[in-house]
Amino acid sequence: MTLHSAIETLREQFGQDSRKVRAGESDAEQIRVKYLGRKGLVAGLFSKMGSIPATDRPAAGQALNELKTYLTGELEKLSNVPAKGEEDKREDMDYTLPGDPFPKGSIHPITQIMEEIKDIFHHLGFSVAYGPEIDTDFYNFEALNFPPNHPARDMQDTFYIGDSVLRTHTSNTQIHHMMEHDPPVKILAPGRVYRHEDISVRSYCLFHQVEGLFVDKAVTMADLKGDLDYFARSLFGERVKTRFRPSYFPFTEPSAEMDVSCIFCGGKGCNICKYAGWLEILGCGMVDPEVFKSVHYDPTVWQGYAFGMGVERIAMLKFGVEDIRLFFEGDVRFLRQF
Ligand code: PHE
Numbered sequence: 001m002t003l004h005s006a007i008e009t010l011r012e013q014f015g016q017d018s019r020k021v022r023a024g025e026s027d028a029e030q031i032r033v034k035y036l037g038r039k040g041l042v043a044g045l046f047s048k049m050g051s052i053p054a055t056d057r058p059a060a061g062q063a064l065n066e067l068k069t070y071l072t073g074e075l076e077k078l079s080n081v082p083a084k085g086e087e088d089k090r091e092d093m094d095y096t097l098p099g100d101p102f103p104k105g106s107i108h109p110i111t112q113i114m115e116e117i118k119d120i121f122h123h124l125g126f127s128v129a130y131g132p133e134i135d136t137d138f139y140n141f142e143a144l145n146f147p148p149n150h151p152a153r154d155m156q157d158t159f160y161i162g163d164s165v166l167r168t169h170t171s172n173t174q175i176h177h178m179m180e181h182d183p184p185v186k187i188l189a190p191g192r193v194y195r196h197e198d199i200s201v202r203s204y205c206l207f208h209q210v211e212g213l214f215v216d217k218a219v220t221m222a223d224l225k226g227d228l229d230y231f232a233r234s235l236f237g238e239r240v241k242t243r244f245r246p247s248y249f250p251f252t253e254p255s256a257e258m259d260v261s262c263i264f265c266g267g268k269g270c271n272i273c274k275y276a277g278w279l280e281i282l283g284c285g286m287v288d289p290e291v292f293k294s295v296h297y298d299p300t301v302w303q304g305y306a307f308g309m310g311v312e313r314i315a316m317l318k319f320g321v322e323d324i325r326l327f328f329e330g331d332v333r334f335l336r337q338f
Helices: 003-022 028-036 041-051 054-079 086-092 109-123 151-155 171-180 221-236 289-294 311-319
Strands: 134-136 164-166 185-194 206-216 242-249 252-261 278-287 303-310
Touching: 003 028, 003 041, 003 054, 028 041, 028 054, 041 054, 109 185, 109 206, 109 221, 109 311, 171 185, 171 206, 171 289, 171 303, 206 311, 221 242, 221 252, 221 278, 221 303, 221 311, 242 278, 252 303, 278 289, 278 311, 303 311
Parallel strands: none
Antiparallel strands: 134 164, 185 206, 206 303, 242 252, 252 278, 278 303
16 A cells, blocks of 8 residues: 555544544544554554655655644644533523623721821831720720829710720720830730710711830930821821821820821812811820839830821821711722722
8 A cells, every 4th residue: 555545544534533523422532642642543654654765755754744734733623622512501602791790809998098007107117016995994094194083084985884995095005015015115006996976977986096106215206206207208198297286195295186288288278177288187195104104114214105096087088088987887889999
């Protein structure tokens, strides 16, 4: 048999085999091995090249290569033939239908701002500390220099549960942390706080605070101002200015409130800053020696600054949200926007 007729026979045989694959009676891989495998029929024909006269060899080689290319292409098509039974399913499928959307969640705006605040203070060397939301009067008030029946307690409308309080600020974490760790201390205390206030556009019975505490041997008001100014510029942009106004907190002396130049009008005056050009952002001050005494730190050796801010207030300013209650309702139409 000439090589030519051998190739013809092989093609015919392949035609029959591929019909079997299409009919689901055989599978493509089996056929591939039979023809193109290392010991397959095509390899068999190649091995006969030696017995072909030298002058005919180039033409024979070309014919065999063509055969191989042809079979490879056909096998490629055959391996895409759906297995029996699968065929019908594919025909039933409407490829023009829209796919199933995978609903993606988003990070709550309050969490986003808390993360951003933590990041900024992380650069200043603060680590994060957590304290309990249900606490005793001692940690929430007394150790923070609110004497019993002192009118300063009225600043914070407190929820009481028996002998416990729902913390009104994250300052309780300062006390827990200092009682458990020797100075120096540099912590950030984020978390939920509770106040028994009338619910309105601007206040809710529950909100979030981030408080900072830095205690070391030579911490001054200048450190406080420098660090908080850096914080304000990192959060609101380089152009923002800060100012400190005298204030009062039982646990800091002196105490201040920090304002930032209005992020909406740049300080010119608008209805958001009520034409003051400034927005109040946080409370701060130098830790009162009485607080150090209650945690057994020597106030003649240690000094510190502390600050505390409401996260909702900052989120409202940054995102332009006008009603604090939106943060607690879990309405996806609101949450999807962040
Ligand atoms: N705890 C204060 C508040 O809730 C904020 C504050 C913290 C002020 C630390 C000064 C220092 O209003």
